[in-house]
Amino acid sequence: MKETIANAPLIQIQRNFGASSCTTPPKQANFHLFDTESGKHILLANGSRIFTISDEITQALEGNADDAEKLFEKFGLSAPAYITDEPLADVSVRSLSLAIAQKCNLGCTYCYAQEGNFGSKNKDMSAEAAMASVNLLFSEVSKGETVNLAFLGGEPLTNRKLLCECTAQAVALSKAKSVAVNFSITTNGTLVTPEDGEFFERHKFAVTVSLDGIGDVHNRLRAFKSGNESYNRILKNIRPLLKMQRDMQVSARVTVTPDNLFLRETLDEFISLGFHSVGFSPMLSSPTGKSEMGQKELDVMLEQMISCGEEFERRVAAGERFPFLNMTNALRELHKGTHRPYPCGAGAGYLGVSADGGLYACHRFVEDEDGAMGKVWDGIDRAKQNLWLSKRHVHFQEPCRSCWARYMCGGGCHHEVIKRGRAACNYIRGWLHYCLQAYIRLLEKRPDYFGV
Amino acid sequence: MSKSIEAKNLSAQLQYQAAGNPPSTLPQTAISNAFPGLEMDFRNIWKRILVGIELHESSNFVVAVDDDAPPAAGQLDNDYRLMSIEGIEFMVAVTGPLYPGGDNVSLPDTTFGDPQMSLEWSNALASIIQNYSGKSVHCVFESLENPKKTVKVKLKVRKFFDEADVNGEKVKLAVIAKDIAPPGQLTQSLCSPWQNDYRECACFYWAATRPDYVNVEARPDGTSTGNNWMQKNRTPDTPNVYIVDDWMDINLVNYTDLFRHWEESLRFIIGGKDEQPPQKVE
Ligand code: SF4
Ligand code: SF4
Numbered sequence: 001m002k003e004t005i006a007n008a009p010l011i012q013i014q015r016n017f018g019a020s021s022c023t024t025p026p027k028q029a030n031f032h033l034f035d036t037e038s039g040k041h042i043l044l045a046n047g048s049r050i051f052t053i054s055d056e057i058t059q060a061l062e063g064n065a066d067d068a069e070k071l072f073e074k075f076g077l078s079a080p081a082y083i084t085d086e087p088l089a090d091v092s093v094r095s096l097s098l099a100i101a102q103k104c105n106l107g108c109t110y111c112y113a114q115e116g117n118f119g120s121k122n123k124d125m126s127a128e129a130a131m132a133s134v135n136l137l138f139s140e141v142s143k144g145e146t147v148n149l150a151f152l153g154g155e156p157l158t159n160r161k162l163l164c165e166c167t168a169q170a171v172a173l174s175k176a177k178s179v180a181v182n183f184s185i186t187t188n189g190t191l192v193t194p195e196d197g198e199f200f201e202r203h204k205f206a207v208t209v210s211l212d213g214i215g216d217v218h219n220r221l222r223a224f225k226s227g228n229e230s231y232n233r234i235l236k237n238i239r240p241l242l243k244m245q246r247d248m249q250v251s252a253r254v255t256v257t258p259d260n261l262f263l264r265e266t267l268d269e270f271i272s273l274g275f276h277s278v279g280f281s282p283m284l285s286s287p288t289g290k291s292e293m294g295q296k297e298l299d300v301m302l303e304q305m306i307s308c309g310e311e312f313e314r315r316v317a318a319g320e321r322f323p324f325l326n327m328t329n330a331l332r333e334l335h336k337g338t339h340r341p342y343p344c345g346a347g348a349g350y351l352g353v354s355a356d357g358g359l360y361a362c363h364r365f366v367e368d369e370d371g372a373m374g375k376v377w378d379g380i381d382r383a384k385q386n387l388w389l390s391k392r393h394v395h396f397q398e399p400c401r402s403c404w405a406r407y408m409c410g411g412g413c414h415h416e417v418i419k420r421g422r423a424a425c426n427y428i429r430g431w432l433h434y435c436l437q438a439y440i441r442l443l444e445k446r447p448d449y450f451g452v
Numbered sequence: 453m454s455k456s457i458e459a460k461n462l463s464a465q466l467q468y469q470a471a472g473n474p475p476s477t478l479p480q481t482a483i484s485n486a487f488p489g490l491e492m493d494f495r496n497i498w499k500r501i502l503v504g505i506e507l508h509e510s511s512n513f514v515v516a517v518d519d520d521a522p523p524a525a526g527q528l529d530n531d532y533r534l535m536s537i538e539g540i541e542f543m544v545a546v547t548g549p550l551y552p553g554g555d556n557v558s559l560p561d562t563t564f565g566d567p568q569m570s571l572e573w574s575n576a577l578a579s580i581i582q583n584y585s586g587k588s589v590h591c592v593f594e595s596l597e598n599p600k601k602t603v604k605v606k607l608k609v610r611k612f613f614d615e616a617d618v619n620g621e622k623v624k625l626a627v628i629a630k631d632i633a634p635p636g637q638l639t640q641s642l643c644s645p646w647q648n649d650y651r652e653c654a655c656f657y658w659a660a661t662r663p664d665y666v667n668v669e670a671r672p673d674g675t676s677t678g679n680n681w682m683q684k685n686r687t688p689d690t691p692n693v694y695i696v697d698d699w700m701d702i703n704l705v706n707y708t709d710l711f712r713h714w715e716e717s718l719r720f721i722i723g724g725k726d727e728q729p730p731q732k733v734e
Contacts (some may be wrong), residue, residue: 047467053457339463
């Protein structure tokens with residue numbers, strides 16, 4: 001057995017980060033109490049509102065959770081429901097991801113696209129399907145709005161020609177309709193050339209490179225189909241882009257499996273390489289079940305995430321930029337008080353397109369009936385979309401309905417939940433709990449980080 | 453002593469009703485709509501958005517030019533209006549029905565008969581504030597007398613939020629900058645609901661809180677008759693006919709009546725009917 005943090009006896013979880021409130025099932029549906037050095041605080045699920053409260057109020061709520069609504073009323077904390085049972089409907093598309101190549105040169109152990117082709121034959125998207133997709137993206141917006149066009153696969157750079165054609169078409173439509181367009185690409189980095197870099201720079205792409213660790217850790221998870229190592233090749237390809245980035249942003253995305261739980265050193269290394277940001281997400285459902293994270297591994301991941309977060313807090317407190325993406329995103333959303341009934345835009349303003357021009361809830365549902373929503377030529381199948389939106393609303397998910405994190409989490413990635421279930425709730429709540437504490441600390445130390 | 457409740461994030465700050473504050477301090481209940489409110493007139497925030505000139509709060513007229521304005525702006529003192537900033541236009545053709553259920557027609561500006569209308573500032577200026585705060589922008593003005601005469605001037609957009617020096621660093625505060633709204637400016641042009649706006653309000657916004665249709669009686673055909681509460685000289689014998697609001701109609705209470713003697717002009721309504729004059733006590 002390979003040694004990973006999860007099974008290495010010496011590296012055990014030592015720290016207690018308030019385990020009572022984040023490693024057990026949710027205590028309260030409507031609020032979450034948490035501490036920091038500066039006192040007691042509360043997150044109210046309704047409206048994702050965060051308050052510092054006195055010990056007396058904390059005690060009153062702890063001792064009387066069933067009467068929470070009455071107590072909220074008394075303390076001026078009550079509010080009309082921000083989110084009702086009403087689902088979104090007939091949402092027009094603002095973001096599309098195109099699987100321009102359903103094929104890949106790597107053979108990653110856990111790939112949701114089953115080594116790139118989503119379990120069917122290798123294929124490229126046709127020019128007709130691609131143009132119809134771009135036209136669809138611009139068909140429902142008015143002057144002054146913004147749309148997002150993402151290239152995914154498989155490995156999108158195996159179909160570079162189409163990528164360039166789609167971009168040109170989108171730029172032309174953007175000018176003609178006075179609609180701004182943002183481009184992004186998720187690539188394995190093995191085929192990127194300096195010319196690609198110039199192209200991405202010119203069109204201000206957000207480039208996400210999948211990298212699962214440093215050197216061999218990455219190689220074990222993301223080797224070429226032939227079995228050859230990919231890490232050095234990717235770094236050689238990406239370095240010129242990292243230097244070149246002005247208008248484009250080159251970020252690293254790490255899929256966390258039981259075999260690459262060394263998050264902290266991965267984060268430090270990738271930030272020092274010059275990535276614009278570095279983000280982690282756990283592998284929760286793979287088509288073969290391989291490399292999925294279990295409870296034990298998720299506990300380790302949470303430890304590691306918190307360690308990365310603490311470094312983030314130190315750096316930001318010192319006035320430095322430290323682009324740990326999970327943290328920057330969480331703090332931004334906590335500060336605003338983002339509350340939503342869905343985890344993401346999938347099946348709403350965001351759809352994925354398969355090589356054959358099929359529309360799906362997102363890039364992961366490509367070729368999957370569970371998320372099918374029509375064809376690019378005929379537009380979105382509204383009946384299917386509306387059914388999806390009403391079924392996926394967090395108020396109709398269990399156990400989300402009674403989880404304090406529901407309006408921030410939104411019920412978890414639809415794909416993972418549909419394919420595997422809700423395996424990561426303790427991890428999600430534990431991470432949120434830590435982020436809430438970090439938010440209060442940074443708000444005190446660096447109010448300017450939040451623009452206040 | 454530590455405060456017992458402190459709203460931390462933005463959604464909490466927006467919704468929090470501090471102890472002792474009335475419900476009208478919450479955004480969804482405050483009477484500060486796009487038209488002048490009771491607490492402040494938010495439209496005034498836009499008047500001094502461009503350094504050197506003052507705009508009208510609800511239209512695109514230049515109403516004053518500062519003494520120290522850039523020289524090119526001097527001529528704007530002469531009846532000009534702001535047409536665009538950085539290519540973003542503030543006058544647009546507006547279409548819609550003239551009456552409920554009517555056809556969509558081009559809606560002219562009633563004051564000037566202009567086929568275009570100036571946009572409301574809060575929305576029209578949003579992207580300018582977002583992208584150009586503290587920077588100089590290309591502005592195009594047009595003469596009211598001669599629309600062919602335009603003036604192009606570069607003016608600076610004021611910073612919307614105040615800044616403070618914290619440990620030698622400039623830090624943006626969540627406070628509206630002083631030079632965008634000098635003391636007193638935000639409370640200019642408030643509604644005067646108990647005087648002028650009591651009858652002025654064309655959308656019956658204020659009228660919603662006062663009587664309007666009184667002494668109502670049902671008629672056999674299912675319709676009704678009654679009086680306008682602003683109708684003068686109502687006695688039990690006055691014909692029960694509703695006079696449609698018109699400030700020039702001498703049968704209705706006018707502005708001067710309200711300013712001078714609203715106590716005598718307006719009457720209490722009890723149970724939907726005029727209060728009877730008090731009985732003489734022997
Ligand atoms: S998926 Fe999210 S909202 Fe649902 S129970 Fe888990 S943590 Fe809570
Ligand atoms: S369903 Fe999951 S994979 Fe798809 S967009 Fe949402 S979070 Fe991402």
